[in-house]
Amino acid sequence: xxxxxxxxxxxxxxxxxxxxxxxxxxxxxxxxxxxxxxxxxxxxxxxxxxxxxxxxxxxxxxxxxxxxxxxxxxxxxxxxxxxxxxxxxxxxxxxxxxxxxxxxxxxxxxxxxxxxxxxxxxxxxxxxxxxxxxxxxxxxxxxxxxxxxxxxxxxxxxxxxxxxxxxxxxxxxxxxxxxxxxx
Amino acid sequence: xxxxxxxxxxxxxxxxxxxxxxxxxxxxxxxxxxxxxxxxxxxxxxxxxxxxxxxxxxxxxxxxxxxxxxxxxxxxxxxxxxxxxx
Numbered sequence: 001x002x003x004x005x006x007x008x009x010x011x012x013x014x015x016x017x018x019x020x021x022x023x024x025x026x027x028x029x030x031x032x033x034x035x036x037x038x039x040x041x042x043x044x045x046x047x048x049x050x051x052x053x054x055x056x057x058x059x060x061x062x063x064x065x066x067x068x069x070x071x072x073x074x075x076x077x078x079x080x081x082x083x084x085x086x087x088x089x090x091x092x093x094x095x096x097x098x099x100x101x102x103x104x105x106x107x108x109x110x111x112x113x114x115x116x117x118x119x120x121x122x123x124x125x126x127x128x129x130x131x132x133x134x135x136x137x138x139x140x141x142x143x144x145x146x147x148x149x150x151x152x153x154x155x156x157x158x159x160x161x162x163x164x165x166x167x168x169x170x171x172x173x174x175x176x177x178x179x180x181x182x183x
Numbered sequence: 184x185x186x187x188x189x190x191x192x193x194x195x196x197x198x199x200x201x202x203x204x205x206x207x208x209x210x211x212x213x214x215x216x217x218x219x220x221x222x223x224x225x226x227x228x229x230x231x232x233x234x235x236x237x238x239x240x241x242x243x244x245x246x247x248x249x250x251x252x253x254x255x256x257x258x259x260x261x262x263x264x265x266x267x268x269x
């Protein structure tokens with residue numbers, strides 16, 4: 001996590017890391033989206049109470065390299081999250097994101113991901129960005145397309161989701177040279 | 184070390200790893216990433232019955248640049264099917 005990260009996304013939306021004081025808000029939003037999110041994310045099962053989210057937020061401090069642990073905030077409201085995990089040894093960043101149902105369709109995730117990718121390539125020396133999305137997660141796959149990522153394969157049964165089930169993941173990737181052509 | 188190549192040591196070690204991973208650790212899937220030009224590693228993946236699932240472009244950093252990473256995977260039930268004596 002980068003405690004000083006603060007990116008304006010337009011329309012009053014901001015991407016910034018959670019602080020322990022946000023644990024209550026974060027838990028509340030995950031809990032109210034539990035059924036939707038559990039289709040794609042195993043971490044929903046780990047969000048059992050506010051304390052679990054305090055622990056999550058505090059645990060991310062140990063990873064000082066990744067641009068993660070971020071909330072997308074619209075005014076005072078939490079709308080979702082968007083992270084870029086950094087694998088430094090391969091100069092690679094991996095995107096992850098989710099949204100509250102009420103905030104879907106406004107381009108928030110696309111803008112947040114674009115901002116994180118730009119920072120990854122320009123300031124962090126990343127060479128490649130990747131995203132893995134459930135084969136049936138059409139919204140996430142549409143984001144990948146909007147971001148200019150290319151489909152590179154299908155990792156069978158590689159995604160653990162809520163309830164101990166597994167789904168196939170489409171792997172998307174972009175190399176920095178591709179990105180430069182899009183900006 | 185080159186004098187030890189070609190004896191199947193890596194393949195046998197991986198087979199033991201897979202047994203432990205699936206039987207004792209309860210894992211669902213094993214993955215291997217090998218650089219596209221690393222034909223020896225890719226042959227090991229083939230001997231282990233792993234499936235080629237994709238190519239992560241420039242996914243592996245080496246001393247003088249980046250190489251495509253071939254993504255291999257095998258699921259628990261596929262491994263068990265291979266281990267049943269015929």
